[in-house]
Amino acid sequence: MALEFEQPILELEARIRELNEYAEEKGVDLGDEIELLQRKLDSLQKEVFSGLSRWQRVQLARAPGRPTTLDVLQTIFEDFTELHGDRAFADDPAIVAGIARFAGRSVAVAGHQKGKTTKDNIHRNFGMPHPEGYRKAMRMMDLADRFSMPFISLIDTPGAYPGISAEERGQAWVIAQSIQRMGRLRVPAIAVILGEGGSGGALAIGVGNRVLIMENAWYSVISPESCAAILWHDASQAERAADALRLTARDLKELGVVDEIVKEPAGGAHRDPQASMRELSKTISATLEELSGMNPDELLQDRYRRFRGMGAFDSG
Amino acid sequence: MALEFEQPILELEARIRELNEYAEEKGVDLGDEIELLQRKLDSLQKEVFSGLSRWQRVQLARAPGRPTTLDVLQTIFEDFTELHGDRAFADDPAIVAGIARFAGRSVAVAGHQKGKTTKDNIHRNFGMPHPEGYRKAMRMMDLADRFSMPFISLIDTPGAYPGISAEERGQAWVIAQSIQRMGRLRVPAIAVILGEGGSGGALAIGVGNRVLIMENAWYSVISPESCAAILWHDASQAERAADALRLTARDLKELGVVDEIVKEPAGGAHRDPQASMRELSKTISATLEELSGMNPDELLQDRYRRFRGMGAFDSG
Amino acid sequence: MALNRLFRRRRTSGGGRDVPDLWLKCPACEAQIYKKDLEANLMVCPECGYHFRMSAENRVRLLADENSFAQTSGAVRPVDALHFSDTAPYQERLERYQQKTGKSDAIYGGSCTIGGVPAMLFVMDYDFAGGSMGSVVGEELTRGAEQAASEGRAFVTVSSSGGARMQEAALSLMQMAKTTMALDRLWEKRLPYVSIMADPTTGGVTASFAALGDVVLAEPGALIGFAGPRVIKQTIRQDLPEGFQRSEFLLQKGMLDQVVKRQDLKETLARILRLLHPEGGRDGA
Amino acid sequence: MALNRLFRRRRTSGGGRDVPDLWLKCPACEAQIYKKDLEANLMVCPECGYHFRMSAENRVRLLADENSFAQTSGAVRPVDALHFSDTAPYQERLERYQQKTGKSDAIYGGSCTIGGVPAMLFVMDYDFAGGSMGSVVGEELTRGAEQAASEGRAFVTVSSSGGARMQEAALSLMQMAKTTMALDRLWEKRLPYVSIMADPTTGGVTASFAALGDVVLAEPGALIGFAGPRVIKQTIRQDLPEGFQRSEFLLQKGMLDQVVKRQDLKETLARILRLLHPEGGRDGA
């Protein structure tokens, strides 16, 4: 399941492991050889991961083993209590939601959920919500406002589900409503792009006072594959599309679309989920701290100002 | 299609009409005979309609030709503009809703709609809403609050639809939500029981500052037929159940459940729809006038006080 | 908490006959269960997990912190305002239920703490007129919500009810509005309301306060809905699908937050209240 | 209003070629229509009622009261902030669209009265990059909503758009949030917003401001949705049902308030605005 550009690194790591085992088993000293390989590994890692292309980062954002919303909720939050249902049509497993404690205070949370196995992924619809999912998220926003709890969203979706069932239950309407509802929160709102930030389906829960992004996550108006299919009638041009779309964390920071990049371990979050979640926890914590001084009206205004300023044009 | 107890009256009316026609056609003077019959008709009407049993009133409440919600909206309101849909699943024809002008001011309206023909009745599901219908009504309440318009509901339903489709989309939930939403209106709310007020499906849009009822309408926790089926395992005991349930306008006024009875023409609203709607218009107008002095907080409190006081018990 | 101690007292409900039924048959798995084992297991079948009904008093013992409960219900008593009579006068029925349950009406509640959080806890008693809601149930719940609001307590209800009480006719119907609107007292004070649905929760109870919890929990296998299954069957003239109107079905349909086994109910409830109530650290730093 | 007069001016859009196409074939009923007849009939097929697309300028003429319109759009111009290039550089494309439509971007709007009610009216121009929403469209709409709020005007949009503009990538995506949040300026002032969906209204436009009208109207037969039909077909790998994602379908599905024929659009819109706007007697006695 390794990504193509990870391959040489994984092979080198395996060889070092083997040598270590051999040395221990046989009681021979291979210290020099191992050190040499280790140094080679370090420089290889540096070479591979410092020069990651946008398209490679998209692949890291999708890597199996990368922390999912539930991983985050169960690891860096306490007392996570999942709440289900939209009170209208169904419970959508593509979005998980609930209440929890973060750094000692109660919060409401919602995020896209992908599966870890094929079966789980089918159950989660690959993290592509139906309208019910967004209505569930909006219920959490209501709870957040009602009980003065910050609202934290975790974004990890290829996009809202583009199928008949979703269309006929108002996918466009519910995304618009969710954007509006989140914009109206009278409590601190933080959006975290965890993995994939696919278009309106991501933005629906992305209207934070602050928007954080994991180093190898992406966020775009369209997935690179779909973009390539439209522009060049060829989905294999996705690499080119990824560049054109400027969809990486650093690109988005430059464009002012995200506020903060959460560092991932070399090789991506899936190579050390615990460390990357600790890093995320620190950043959320600092961001909450920063927002805690604002009253409800200030939070509303701050959020409006943030999104009001988005865009590039010439007013000459 | 006449009701059983109307029969002798209708026959007498027909005979008077015949005599009149005959007299005109042949140029003979039948004035005395006609006067005699007219007097007989008057006393017969008095006899029949002054002593109406509860069960007979239930039948009048269901009489074909009785003004429906749409009749009322198109007759005593101006500029009625129907608005459709619940923005989540469907448009429910069993509830009509919209905005209109009443006595010169804008209002939001919603009411149960029965059909006039069998085909229409099937389309309207006999005035039995699905959850979508109540969600549409709640949208009108939102509009009412947003634009400071009074909200007027028109109640005419045997009950919320008791079927699988309604249950699985949360019939109980949506009725509760609608009661709550209407209770929270910050504008004057008037509920009118036009015909049948069947249980929770009626109450869902019945939380007015004032509740008006047409003279021959009924309002009850259960229909007489269902009540009879439960208590005596015999739906034909409906007459007895109607008495036990005390479900007529006068009963409900005594119990404090309704505030005002709107007089109907002798023989019921279906015998002169225009006159009965004029009467309704006067009462709504006076009620709106009465409520117009209250500010939003007062309206909320007034509504809470009204329903807070409902019930009979011994605090000894 | 020592759950075993909960059931030391013999159940007093169950009515007139005093022949001790030492064994029970589980309606789900048909296992023969020794009654004391069932009681020790919170009235949950040890074989298959089927949740038997539980008395209101035992519910309170299950959910309230030990020695924290102080009953407030019982101050108001039902009257037959409509002189309702079917096969028996309503007044007579009331007296029979009062004798059977030792309660003035179908509800039992008061103040307590739950996981340390101050709360008002109200439990419907299915043994009293099928847990139906008339004027007294409505008034007790309303007073409970009002007291919770004025004392800064959370509000918790456990429903087990056939719906509105027919014998109080329109007055019962009005209790749906009254209890629903009483919840707004909590809303104004930003106090949490958790609704727990036990078997069965139908009709005017589901369609008013019970559906409106900030969090809505249900026990496994509970029948929950607006119309009763018999009415629906008559309407659609066909059999109902397996599992229809059961907790698990409603969870899938988006109506419930969680289906919680009775063994986990106290812990789940306490965790939710601590998260949502100011004293549980909601506004803490 | 004399509708005939609306189309006295020759349509200037349609671009470079100047060969006059005097006849058109209706894509719905295949009738041959004399173009002038079509224009006189508001671009609605006289045979079958099929609604052809209509230029933004003619839309404004249709909806604004005569001589009341004052353009405000056009003050901001698009830039290629991302140096986006596919088969042609974005900058080149922009210039081509600007030449073709005479507009700086895909929107045309300003202040006017509608049925006497003061309003800001914005119409998307499908001829400009498929009516797609980038930074300029977002900014124009936001300024429009803000101006409406500060001047006490109603806000009216007519959408005709393929969605967010790909060439501005994440910046386009952000316009969904920006325009949506701008609507709250109207909310605060209790001013009405009516959204009219014309063919087609899809993607990020439907999923932001266009869906959020206090009242949402659509023209007959308009394609309306989130995902485009091609994408859906690819996803589900089967044909889409007849009428799927058309106005009439969405009305049934509860998403629209009304489907309104173009001939009735002005009257319906004016009636709604008069009912909802303070100057239309909303708070009158």
Ligand SMILES: [Zn+2]
């Ligand atoms: Zn069992």
Ligand SMILES: [Zn+2]
């Ligand atoms: Zn045609």
